[in-house]
Amino acid sequence: xxxxxxMLVSRVAASVAGIVIARGVGPGMFGVYAxxxxxxxxxxxFTEIGLTTGLKREGSRSPASLPQILGxxxxxxxxxxxxxxxxxxxxxxxxxxxxxxxxxxxPLALMxxxxxxxxxxxxxxxxxxxxxxxSLFVSGRGLVFFGGIVTLASFRFDVVTLAWYHGISxxxxxxxxxxxxxxxxxxxxPLTHLRDQIKGALxxxxxxxxxxxxxxxPVLFLSHFATEVSVGNFAVALRFVTICIxxxxxxxxxxxxxxxxxxxxxxxxxxxxxCSWMQxxxxxxxIIVSSGLYVCSEVLVVTVQGEEYRGAITLLRIxxxxxxxxxxxxxxxxxxxxxxxxxxxxxxxxxxMGALLLVSVPMIRYGxxxxxxxxxxxxxxxxxxxxxxxxxxxxxxxxSGLPALxxxxxxxxxxxxxxxxxxPGHYFLAPILFAFSxxxxxxxxxxxxxxxxxxxxxx
Numbered sequence: 001x002x003x004x005x006x007m008l009v010s011r012v013a014a015s016v017a018g019i020v021i022a023r024g025v026g027p028g029m030f031g032v033y034a035x036x037x038x039x040x041x042x043x044x045x046f047t048e049i050g051l052t053t054g055l056k057r058e059g060s061r062s063p064a065s066l067p068q069i070l071g072x073x074x075x076x077x078x079x080x081x082x083x084x085x086x087x088x089x090x091x092x093x094x095x096x097x098x099x100x101x102x103x104x105x106x107p108l109a110l111m112x113x114x115x116x117x118x119x120x121x122x123x124x125x126x127x128x129x130x131x132x133x134x135s136l137f138v139s140g141r142g143l144v145f146f147g148g149i150v151t152l153a154s155f156r157f158d159v160v161t162l163a164w165y166h167g168i169s170x171x172x173x174x175x176x177x178x179x180x181x182x183x184x185x186x187x188x189x190p191l192t193h194l195r196d197q198i199k200g201a202l203x204x205x206x207x208x209x210x211x212x213x214x215x216x217x218p219v220l221f222l223s224h225f226a227t228e229v230s231v232g233n234f235a236v237a238l239r240f241v242t243i244c245i246x247x248x249x250x251x252x253x254x255x256x257x258x259x260x261x262x263x264x265x266x267x268x269x270x271x272x273x274x275c276s277w278m279q280x281x282x283x284x285x286x287i288i289v290s291s292g293l294y295v296c297s298e299v300l301v302v303t304v305q306g307e308e309y310r311g312a313i314t315l316l317r318i319x320x321x322x323x324x325x326x327x328x329x330x331x332x333x334x335x336x337x338x339x340x341x342x343x344x345x346x347x348x349x350x351x352x353m354g355a356l357l358l359v360s361v362p363m364i365r366y367g368x369x370x371x372x373x374x375x376x377x378x379x380x381x382x383x384x385x386x387x388x389x390x391x392x393x394x395x396x397x398x399x400s401g402l403p404a405l406x407x408x409x410x411x412x413x414x415x416x417x418x419x420x421x422x423x424p425g426h427y428f429l430a431p432i433l434f435a436f437s438x439x440x441x442x443x444x445x446x447x448x449x450x451x452x453x454x455x456x457x458x459x
Contacts, residue, residue, distance in 0.1 A: 006135030008250040010142030015243045017142075017149040019236065021162050023305050024153035027232030033159050034235035035096045035223040036104045038216040043088035044112045045212035047080040052123050059127040066127065071188045073120040081116040085109045095223045103160045107167030114167070114174035121181040128184070137180075141173040203342040210349040214356065214379045215242070221364045222372040229311070230369040236305055237315040237373070244289050244323045248282065252330050260338035271339070275396060278331035286327025291416035292435075293320035311369070318373040324413075325380035332387040335396035348390060352382035 022030040051073040059066045088109070092101055118137075125134040148165050215238070223231045256278055263271040293300075297316040301309050336345040356379035363371035363378075 005250075006138035008246060009139035011246050011250075012243055013139075013142035013146040015239050015246070017146040018239050019304060020146075020149050020153050021159070022232065022236050022239075022309070024156065025159040025162070027229040027236075027309060027311070029100070029159040029228075029232070030235060031223070031228030031231030031233075032096060032098045032101055033104055033163060034219060035228075035231055036092070036101055036108055036163075038219040038223075038235075039088050039091060039095055040085065040105070040108050040112045042212055042216035042220065043084040043091075044081060044116060045209040045216075047077050047084050047116055051076060052119050055120055055123045056127055059124065063127075066124065067186045067188045070120055070124055070185065073123075074117070074187065077116055077120065081113050085113065095220050096228075098228060100160065104163045107160075107164040110167035111170040114170040118174035118177045121177045124181050124185055125177075133180070137173065137177050141170060144173060145169045203346050207342065207346050207349060210346070210353055213353060214376070214383070217356065217360065218364070218372040218376045221360050221375070222369060225365045226368045226372075233309060233312040234315055234369045234372055236301070236309055237312045237319050238376070240293065240300060240316060241319045241322050244293065245326050248285065248289075248323075248327050248330060252278070252282075252334055256334055257338055260334055264339050271335075272396065275331050275335045275391075278334060282327040282330045286324040287413060289327070290320045290322075290324040291413050293323065294413075294416045315369055315373050318370065319376060321413075322376055322380050325377065325384050329380075329384040329387045332384075332391035332396070335391045336387060339391075339394075339396050341390075341394075341396075344390065345387070348386040349383065352379055352386055355379065355382040 018034075021033060025033070055066075055069050055073050058069055089105065092105060122134050122137065125131070125137075145166060148169055149162060152162055152165055219231065219235060219238070222234055256274065260271060260274060263274060294317050297313050297320065301313045301316060305312065333345070336342070336348075356375060359378050360372075360375045363375050365371070367374065
């Protein structure tokens with residue numbers, strides 16, 4: 001619980017800090033910042049080949065081997081991190097031609113290296129049962145970054161200064177994490193049994209890398225074909241969407257996945273029932289959140305980012321449906337992950353990535369930021385179709401309660417679109433009417449599902 005809450009706080013704080021940076025430096029400079037950050041994060045995502053996951057699993061089974069496992073993970077991930085940063089450095093001229101990109105690259109590379117090195121040490125704290133300390137470090141890193149960015153942005157510092165604060169703040173916290181673990185656990189560097197460590201956890205690592213690609217590749221393609229202002233507007237809209245997705249994703253990891261891993265081995269019928277309940281919760285929830293973003297897009301962008309980001313309003317009204325598509329596949333994703341289907345899940349992700357790459361270049365080249373938005377949706381739609389179809393065919397979960405689900409699925413988006421376009425000059429009033437209308441439709445639906453679940457849980 002502590003680790004998940006700390007990760008949620010850290011990621012939300014980092015996303016909100018990015019929004020603060022965007023407001024402080026403007027669309028053009030934020031486009032440079034977002035491009036460099038996307039390039040570094042996408043390159044570095046391939047350093048997580050499952051070693052940290054393997055450290056948690058093997059360290060829990062054999063605490064005596066923890067120093068050796070930690071040494072292996074640190075060595076391999078540090079080398080791969082340096083190589084990935086080098087590849088990102090070589091690819092930088094392909095995605096950004098702004099002279100400031102290099103000045104922003106160095107501090108953000110320092111940030112990513114700090115994250116890579118700190119990851120195994122945080123895993124050790126979790127293995128040792130010190131989740132509260134791990135959560136403190138992770139959430140503290142995000143909050144320190146957010147607080148400093150707010151202060152610097154208020155004094156109108158430039159994007160390079162903000163990027164250096166990003167890198168230095170993460171480096172200092174990562175140094176504190178490293179020292180706290182080294183004082184508790186010795187580290188050995190025998191570099192043995194690496195193959196066994198990687199073998200079981202590699203699908204998890206590659207899956208994580210592909211997930212990163214679905215968010216970062218549209219930014220990188222857009223930066224190659226379009227202006228920095230377009231990239232800045234797209235990145236701002238994407239951050240609003242990311243914050244909404246983070247909440248649902250962490251809730252899934254916190255409330256459902258731990259139970260599903262055990263149920264798959266002990267009670268398959270209960271496993272399918274929980275996955276079906278997840279579908280009932282997340283499908284209407286995703287529609288609600290997406291529709292709310294659609295209605296509130298102008299309010300959010302103008303109020304939070306300012307008039308210069310009005311170009312992001314249209315993009316947010318497209319990207320907001322990514323929340324519904326992502327929430328729609330969470331139940332199937334959890335069923336595949338906990339149902340011992342990680343290799344199949346990886347294959348499905350590769351197929352969805354192929355679909356995204358197939359449409360990305362023509363759509364972004366000729367459609368600009370709007371094309372990038374639809375490219376992101378195409379990847380999410382492919383994941384939704386592939387995962388839900390496979391999970392349903394293999395009876396990992398079932399589509400239950402469809403008549404009741406049709407109410408929020410059909411009515412809510414229609415309501416959002418009608419309200420927004422019928423009152424273009426009164427965009428502050430539309431969210432209020434939207435919220436009131438959702439109460440009318442959604443609360444009776446949830447009460448109906450709650451009564452059903454209560455009846456099924458009774459002996």
